[in-house]
Structure formats: C-alpha cells, structure tokens
Amino acid sequence: MSLFNARSAWTIYKQELMRAFRTAMQSILAPVLTTTLYFVVFGAAIGSQMSGGVGGVNYGAFIVPGLLLLTILGESTSNASFGIYMPRFTGAIYELLSAPVGVAETLVGFVGAAATKSLILAAIILATASLFVDYSIAHPLYAFCYVLLVSASFSLFGFILGIWADSFEKLTIVPLLILTPLTFLGGTFYSIDMLPEPWRSIAMANPVVYLVNGLRWTFYGKSDVPIALSLGLTVLFLAICVGFISWVFRTGWRLRT
Amino acid sequence: MQPILEIRGLTKTYKGGFTALKGVDLSINKGEIFALLGPNGAGKTTLIGAVCGLVRPTSGTIHVFGEDMGRHWRRLRAKVGLVPQELATDMFEPVLRSVNHSRGLFGLPPKPELIEETLRALSLWEKRDDQIRTLSGGMKRRVLIAKALAHEPELLFLDEPTAGVDVELRRDMWKQIAVLRERGTTVILTTHYIEEAEEMADRVGIIRKGEILMVDEKAAMMERLGRTEALITLAAPLTEVPEAVSAYPVSLIEDGKVLCYRGGGGEGSSAGTAEVAELTKALTRAGIDYTSIDIHESSLEDIFVNLLEGPDAPAQGEAA
Numbered sequence: 304m305s306l307f308n309a310r311s312a313w314t315i316y317k318q319e320l321m322r323a324f325r326t327a328m329q330s331i332l333a334p335v336l337t338t339t340l341y342f343v344v345f346g347a348a349i350g351s352q353m354s355g356g357v358g359g360v361n362y363g364a365f366i367v368p369g370l371l372l373l374t375i376l377g378e379s380t381s382n383a384s385f386g387i388y389m390p391r392f393t394g395a396i397y398e399l400l401s402a403p404v405g406v407a408e409t410l411v412g413f414v415g416a417a418a419t420k421s422l423i424l425a426a427i428i429l430a431t432a433s434l435f436v437d438y439s440i441a442h443p444l445y446a447f448c449y450v451l452l453v454s455a456s457f458s459l460f461g462f463i464l465g466i467w468a469d470s471f472e473k474l475t476i477v478p479l480l481i482l483t484p485l486t487f488l489g490g491t492f493y494s495i496d497m498l499p500e501p502w503r504s505i506a507m508a509n510p511v512v513y514l515v516n517g518l519r520w521t522f523y524g525k526s527d528v529p530i531a532l533s534l535g536l537t538v539l540f541l542a543i544c545v546g547f548i549s550w551v552f553r554t555g556w557r558l559r560t
Numbered sequence: 561m562q563p564i565l566e567i568r569g570l571t572k573t574y575k576g577g578f579t580a581l582k583g584v585d586l587s588i589n590k591g592e593i594f595a596l597l598g599p600n601g602a603g604k605t606t607l608i609g610a611v612c613g614l615v616r617p618t619s620g621t622i623h624v625f626g627e628d629m630g631r632h633w634r635r636l637r638a639k640v641g642l643v644p645q646e647l648a649t650d651m652f653e654p655v656l657r658s659v660n661h662s663r664g665l666f667g668l669p670p671k672p673e674l675i676e677e678t679l680r681a682l683s684l685w686e687k688r689d690d691q692i693r694t695l696s697g698g699m700k701r702r703v704l705i706a707k708a709l710a711h712e713p714e715l716l717f718l719d720e721p722t723a724g725v726d727v728e729l730r731r732d733m734w735k736q737i738a739v740l741r742e743r744g745t746t747v748i749l750t751t752h753y754i755e756e757a758e759e760m761a762d763r764v765g766i767i768r769k770g771e772i773l774m775v776d777e778k779a780a781m782m783e784r785l786g787r788t789e790a791l792i793t794l795a796a797p798l799t800e801v802p803e804a805v806s807a808y809p810v811s812l813i814e815d816g817k818v819l820c821y822r823g824g825g826g827e828g829s830s831a832g833t834a835e836v837a838e839l840t841k842a843l844t845r846a847g848i849d850y851t852s853i854d855i856h857e858s859s860l861e862d863i864f865v866n867l868l869e870g871p872d873a874p875a876q877g878e879a880a
Contacts (some may be wrong), residue, residue, distance in 0.1 A: 306634075314664030318650075325652065394648030398707070401612040405638040495596045559616050560574065560609070 308459055311404045314414025316419075319386050323420050330382070331424060334374050338428050341370050342435040350436075354381055357494050357512065360518045360523050363436030367429075368518040369491030372453065374428055375421045376486055377510070379454045380478050381415035385462030391465070391558075400559060406552040410459070410545070417458035420450065425450050438522065446521035452537055453514055457543035466548075485511045490519075495527040563587040564715055564746050565611065570620035572606050572770075580606040582770040583620070593737065593747045595757035595778075597864055598767035604750040605645060608717045609769070611659075612642045624715065638666055641713030645720045647700045649707065651693035655684055658692060660705045666711035678701060678706050681736060698729040705736070715786075716740065718749040723755060734760055754864055766867050773867055781863060788824035788832020788857055792840070793817065795849035804846035808839050819843075819850070832857070 323330040346363035353362040390396040399409065432438060440446050482530040489511030498506055506512055507528075516526035517533025526533070551558065565588040572581040580603045582673040588594050598604050609615035611622055613633060622629040624636045649658060659675055679685040682702040687695060692703055701721065708716060718737070722730040730753075737747055737760055751757055757764050758778065774781065798814035809823040821839055824832015836855055843850060 308667035310669065311665055311667040314661055317664075318661055322650075390650075393650070394644065394646045395611075395650055396642050397614055397642065397648060398662060398665060400614050401637060401640070401642045403634045403667060404665060405634065555616050559614055 306405070307407050308403065310364045311344060311402065311407040312411040312415075315399075315404075315408065316416045320419060321414030322386070323382065323416070330378075331427065332382070334378055334424055334451070334556040335427050335431060338370055339431055339435075341366070341373075342432060346432075346436050348530055349380050357497070358523075358525060361418045361436065361438075364438035365494075365519075365523075366492055367432050367436065367438045368522045369486075369489075369515050370432070371425055371428055371450070372515050372518050373483075373491055373512075374424055375450060375454055376457050376482055376514070377478055378424055379417055379421045379457035380461035380464065380482060381475075382457040383414055384465035384468065384474055384478075386413045386417060387465035388468055396558070406549050409435055409552070410462070410548060414455060414458040414462055416456040417461060421454035422450065425454075440522050446518065449518055449521050449534075449537075452534075452541065453518070456541040457545060459541060459548060462549050463544060463551070464545055466551055469557075484513075485509055490515045490527065510540070526544055562590070563623075563626060565748070566621075566623040566626075567607075567611070568621045569702055570607070570610060570622065571618045572603075572610060572615060573618045579582070580770050581610070581617075581620075584767075584772055585768070586765065586772060586775065588746060588748060589763075590746055591741065591744055592762040593741055593749070593760050594763050594765065595761035596748065596750045596765045596767055596861075597749070597752075597754065597757055599752075599868060601769075602767045603770040604767060605719055606770075608719050608748070608750065612640060612717060613637060638711065639714045641708035641711065641716040641720055643701075643704050643708045643716070643718045645723065647697065647704065649692060649700075649704065651700075652691055654689050654691055655679070655695075655706075656688035658703065659710050662707040663710035668711055675706075675710060675711070676742040678709050680705050681739065683732070697726045701725060702729075702733075704732070709740075713745065715746045715748070718747060720750055720752065722751070722753065730756070766864060768868055788855065789821055789838060790821040790832075790836045790839070790853060790855040792819040792821070792843070792850045793852045793854075794819060795851050798848075800849055802843075802846055805839055805842050806850075808835065808842075810839070 342363070347368055350362035350366075356362050357365045387396075390399065464474065464477055488506065489509045490506070495503055495506050495512060495516075513528055513533040513536045516528045517530055518531045519539065520526040520533070550556070565586070567584055567586040570581050570584040570586075571579065573579045584603070584607060586607075596607070598603050601820065603699065606615055610617045611629065625639065627636060634646055639737065651688055653661070656675070656679070660670060663671065676685060679688055684699065684702055684706060692700060695703065700723075705718075705721065710786060721737075726735065727825050734756070737749070740747055749756070749760075763775065764778050764781055766773045768871050791813075794817055798812055798819075799816055801812055801819070805819070808821060810819055810821050812818070814819045817839070821836055824835055833855065836853070840850070840853065
C-alpha cells in the first residue's frame with residue numbers, strides 16, 4: 304500500500320468543505336460582513352480625511368492587504384482548529400484514527416480544506432473591497448501564492464491549536480487574545496514607519512508585521528520590510544508547523560490515549 | 561489454524577498510573593464470533609482501542625493476519641472495522657453520505673451497490689437522506705455499524721453493540737452479526753449482556769481488571785464450570801442433612817424446608833441431573849418425603865458472576 308492515499312485525503316477534504324458550506328452564514332458571510340464594516344469605517348470614513356494616503360497609496364487601498372490578512376489569519380486558524388477539535392470533542396475522531404490514514408492525508412484533507420475556504424473568502428473580500436476603494440495588485444501571481452502560503456501556514460497552526468485545545472475556551476483564546484491583537488498591531492491599518500521609536504522597534508518583534516508587509520508588497524511593490532524576509536519567515540513558520548504535526552502523529556499526543 | 565488476531569503480553573498503563581491491561585494474551589481464529597465479557601473498567605474498550613489504533617500500548621505485540629500491527633498499520637487497518645461504544649459521528653450528516661465518507665476514508669472507490677445492500681440489511685435505506693441526529697438511538701447505532709462495514713472489513717470489533725438498544729433491535733442486530741459470520745467476517749464483540757454472548761459467540765473470554773481470566777469455547781466453558789442446581793422442597797422440615805444423602809453435595813436452606821443440591825458438570829453434562837435422580841431415590845429409600853423439585857443448569861451468567869465475584873478467580877484458562 305502506498306504512503307499516500309489520495310482518495311482518503313480527498314474524502315477528508317470534501318467533508319470539511321461541505322461542513323463549511325453547511326455553516327455558510329458563519330463561515331463565509333460573517334467574515335465578509337466584518338471586513339466590509341472595516342472598509343466602511345477605516346477606508347471610507349477615516350481614509351477620506353487622509354488626503355496624502357500612506358507612502359503614496361490611497362489609505363483605503365493601503366489597508367486592503369492588511370484587512371485581507373486579518374481575515375485569512377483568523378479564518379484559517381479557526382476553520383482548521385474547529386475541523387479537528389469537533390471530532391475530538393464528539394468522539395468521532397475514532398474513525399480517522401482507526402483508518403489507514405497518515406499525517407499526509409490528514410493534513411491535505413483538513414488543512415487543504417481550511418486553506419481553500421480562506422482563498423474563497425479572500426476572493427470574496429477582494430471583490431467586496433473593490434466596491435469601496437480603488438486598488439490594484441502589482442504582482443497578482445505573487446499575491447495569490449503568498450495568500451496561499453499564509454492560508455496554509457495558519458491552517459496548520461489552527462490544526463495544532465485544535466489538537467492542543469481541550470475546551471472551547473482554549474480553542475478561541477488564541478485567535479481572540481493573541482492573533483487578533485498582533486494583527487491589529489502588525490501594521491494592518493498603518494505603516495510601521497509611522498510609529499515613533501521605541502514603538503517602531505518593538506513592532507518589528509511582531510511576526511504579523513512581516514506577513515502584512517509581505518502581502519502589501521505584492522499589492523503595491525513596496526513595504527516596511529524586505530519581501531525576502533517576509534517570505535522566509537512565513538516558510539519557516541510553515542515548516543515548524545508541519546514538523547510539529549508530524550511529531551503529534553508519530554507520538555499520538557492528544558490524539559491517542 | 562492461523563489466528564487472525566494474536567495479542568501477546570499487551571500492557572497499557574495510562575498517564576495517571578492506572579494499568580488498564582496487564583499482559584493480555586489472546587488469539588482470535590478466522591471466522592469466529594468471540595465475545596469478550598467483563599464488568600465496567602475491566603479493560604475491554606482499551607483492548608479494542610489498542611488493536612484499532614486509538615490507544616498506544618505500553619508494551620506487548622499485536623499481530624493481525626500474521627503481521628505486526630505497529631509496523632504494517634496502514635495495510636492492516638484497511639482490513640479492520642470498529643463500531644465504537646459511544647454514538648460518535650457527525651450527527652448533521654445524512655446517513656448515506658456519512659457511510660460513503662467512511663468508505664472513502666479507507667481509500668476505497670465508491671461502491672453504491674454494497675452501500676445500498678448494507679443500508680437495506682440494517683433497515684436504513686429508507687432513512688438514507690435523513691440527518692443522523694434525527695434518528696432514534698437504535699438507528700444511530702445501526703448507522704455506526706453500516707459505517708464500519710462500508711470498507712468490507714475482514715475483522716470487525718463491536719464495542720457494546722447493543723447497549724441502549726431495545727429487545728427487538730437487539731435481535732435484529734444479532735441476525736446481522738450472524739450474516740456477517742456467514743460471509744466469513746471475524747467478529748469480536750464486547751458486551752454486558754450474557755444473553756448476547758450465549759446467543760452468538762463461538763468462544764467467550766472473560767476479562768477482569770485488565771487480565772483475561774479465561775478463554776474457552778462457550779459450550780466447553782459451560783460444561784467445565786457449569787453446575788446443576790436442584791431445590792427439593794421437603795414435606796416436613798429437617799434440622800440436619802440426613803445420613804442417607806450426606807455423601808451428595810447438599811445443604812439445607814430456608815429453615816430446613818428445602819434441600820439444595822449443587823453439583824454436576826453443568827450444561828452439556830448429564831452428571832448433575834443423573835446425580836439428582838440418585839439423590840431423590842436415596843431420599844425415598846430413607847422415607848423422606850418431598851413435594852417438589854426445581855432443577856436447572858448454570859447459565860453463562862452464573863459462570864460469569866462466579867468467576868468475577870468468587871474469591872479465587874481462576875488463573876487464565878487455556879492459552880487463548
């Protein structure tokens with residue numbers, strides 16, 4: 304028997320996507336509505352008062368990559384974490400654990416589905432943004448690849464979270480108390496260059512700064528940090544997550560008693 | 561005969577220090593129905609979990625179809641099915657999609673005719689488009705059985721398959737299990753219902769506190785450990801066992817009104833009933849009159865209770 308069963312992976316992937324569409328109001332409409340509100344409040348209301356924009360980019364357009372990332376980080380993390388936590392919570396995980404399914408099929412299924420949902424959301428949000436602001440994407444292919452990379456990385460992170468959590472509180476605490484503040488402070492709504500010292504230096508310790516600026520570079524060709532650094536750190540994060548999940552499957556940590 | 565499942569020295573100690581399995585040895589033959597009996601906390605579910613990949617054994621080996629489960633888990637798990645004790649599945653899924661999902665999870669292509677046959681056999685076909693959450697408890701359990709059968713396992717574990725199921729459904733399930741056996745599927749079931757083991761099993765294993773106390777063919781176990789009990793109601797109470805019958809395993813109960821015989825070889829053995837016949841003749845010869853005789857053989861339940869509650873639970877019986 305081969306080391307990767309594509310049909311098993313496809314089965315998990317399909318199931319997870321169906322679960323998302325079953326809860327479309329929560330999975331798709333809610334984040335789109337939230338992001339739309341950001342565009343209205345920050346892009347249209349506040350942005351209209353900033354005549355010079357940021358770094359030569361209209362403020363409404365400037366925040367598009369940041370808002371996109373805000374949604375991708377939150378949704379990738381929560382979708383993947385719920386995807387694996389719910390069967391653990393209900394006991395239905397027995398079926399996965401007793402099947403001839405390894406770490407590769409599981410990741411392609413759960414993480415692939417979560418990343419796909421994020422990509423669908425990203426497309427909807429970009430379409431919604433075009434209704435409010437006039438923006439352009441300088442490097443569309445890079446932008447797509449970068450969004451894919453970040454979606455996959457944070458879906459992996461969410462998967463780890465879903466395995467680690469032993470309560471619904473723990474499941475939501477990381478996105479709410481860690482991820483969201485880091486994203487807001489990570490240059491979603493402003494350029495790091497606008498901060499005075501020492502806040503600027505402190506902000507550089509926030510990993511989300513590199514993610515936001517990486518995506519912003521694909522949109523406008525400029526960012527606060529080098530794109531290579533953003534890309535390198537994202538790939539490193541992805542590799543760490545994959546390594547950790549491989550360890551989880553090898554040892555059965557939190558999965559097998 | 562090559563065992564389909566061979567467990568040797570299986571031990572499981574949980575993090576808190578509780579040892580659920582203490583060096584379990586067990587062999588299961590191809591095509592048989594094996595019932596694992598034991599009280600709550602005996603280690604039944606842990607044993608099943610260790611074979612199916614839900615529990616990491618502390619030590620010991622598990623061979624399925626002659627191959628090491630730890631090394632060849634991917635190939636071997638494809639041949640093993642599990643119906644868990646809990647009703648654990650995505651309750652919002654329709655029945656048919658859930659069963660198809662189970663087959664796909666095992667990496668198999670769709671086989672609509674098999675799924676339809678399975679659902680029809682379990683009286684679920686009419687409910688195939690219903691969400692699982694809308695079904696009764698018994699029907700939900702059937703869905704779990706259908707899911708476990710979707711990949712056509714050769715070895716099927718049923719962990720308390722009829723818990724919480726009404727009598728009619730329980731008998732239907734027994735029929736289904738009998739059909740599985742006819743098809744050559746090996747079935748290992750855990751149960752609290754002795755009647756279930758008596759009805760279906762070829763062999764019975766009794767487990768207590770993580771140790772297999774005994775494994776034997778059901779009939780052999782009942783013959784070896786079973787007893788005949790006869791209650792002879794006397795016409796007049798006695799104060800002590802008469803000399804004429806003192807050689808028999810008898811005692812007086814209910815203030816001397818009843819002479820109780822416990823002996824013989826149990827079901828399948830005529831020794832007990834023959835001895836009761838001799839006893840009654842001896843009573844008649846001694847002029848001791850009696851008004852009724854109530855005689856019965858030990859059930860599997862009696863044996864089970866005696867094994868679990870007796871002060872000297874036997875060491876493991878034959879090498880399973």
